[in-house]
Amino acid sequence: MQLYALCDADMLCERGIELLSFATRAKELGASILQYRNKYADIAAIKTDLIALRQTWEGFLLINDHYELATFCDGVHIGQDDLAAIDSDPTRAIKILKMAIGEDKIIGLSTHNADEIAIANELDLNYIGLGAYRASSTKSEAKVLGDKLDEIAAHSKHPVAAIGGVKLDDVFQYVTYKVIGSGLL
Template identity: 80%
Template sequence: MKLYALCDADMLCQNEVGLLAFAARAKTLGAEVLQYRNKNADIATVKADLLALRQVWEGFLLINDHYELAPFCDGVHIGQEDLYAIDPDPHRALKILKMAVGEDKIIGLSTHNAKEIEIANTMDLNYIGLGAYRATSTKSEAKVLGDDLDLMASASTHPVAAIGGVTLEDRFQHVTYHVIGSGLL
């Protein structure tokens, strides 16, 4: 199992865990990727947090949605809504995104169903996030895939990161990364 740590600022605050303490915990568990997500702070705060993480995190550091901050990390993870906000055509949206972040940056895309996986298979992505595996408190509207997640992952031509309610104990046959957030706390 490869571990991908999701560092959600709201979750850290709610659990009274410091940003760098979370990164240290992820490192001790062997995480290779750390995605920083902060949906409520201003861009200057998000940038400052990324710079602080970059000082201590040796693995891949990704930013969630704020692709304008890609120069300060290794890439970006973007959701479906955010991709389509760039352009209604997902291929054009990805082309625009790549021009904005640079060809050398990692790009991951959230997917939630077979149709989104099918579209993602036609795109030049580094990986897809697939889920939610279980219900989570951070995305209450997410459709839970449960045991269908692993079967759906087998249809992807990209490496798959299982997202949403994944724990360290979960095992999947067709999933490359386990995205763990609050389960690391």
């Protein structure tokens, strides 16, 4: 099982953790993917952070939501609402997204249940995020799947990243990536 580091700018700021320190710790723990999420900064600040991360991070670097910045990284992770904002038809939305970021970029999509996985199975994605596994401080409104997460993950044709409250020592049978945020520290 591979480690996927979720670098949430607000969480880092709240805890007084420097961006590149987080990336260094993720690298030390063997993370192969780092997703940068910054919900409140302006595009210029996010771009600056991506450029700094790209200079130090050797694995896959993804941006959360801001697909207009995919040029500065290896791809994008989007949520269900972000996909719907591109187009109401998920297949068309992914085609539009690929045209915007390029065919060679990674696309990940958050899913929360078997119905969303069934739709994702019809889409040209590189992986899905599935969760939340546990409640977490960054997504308090998320529905917790608990031990059902692994059972639901078995239905995905795409590699699955377990999201939401995942810990380093959690074990799954049908999950490819464990997404760890503050649990890295």
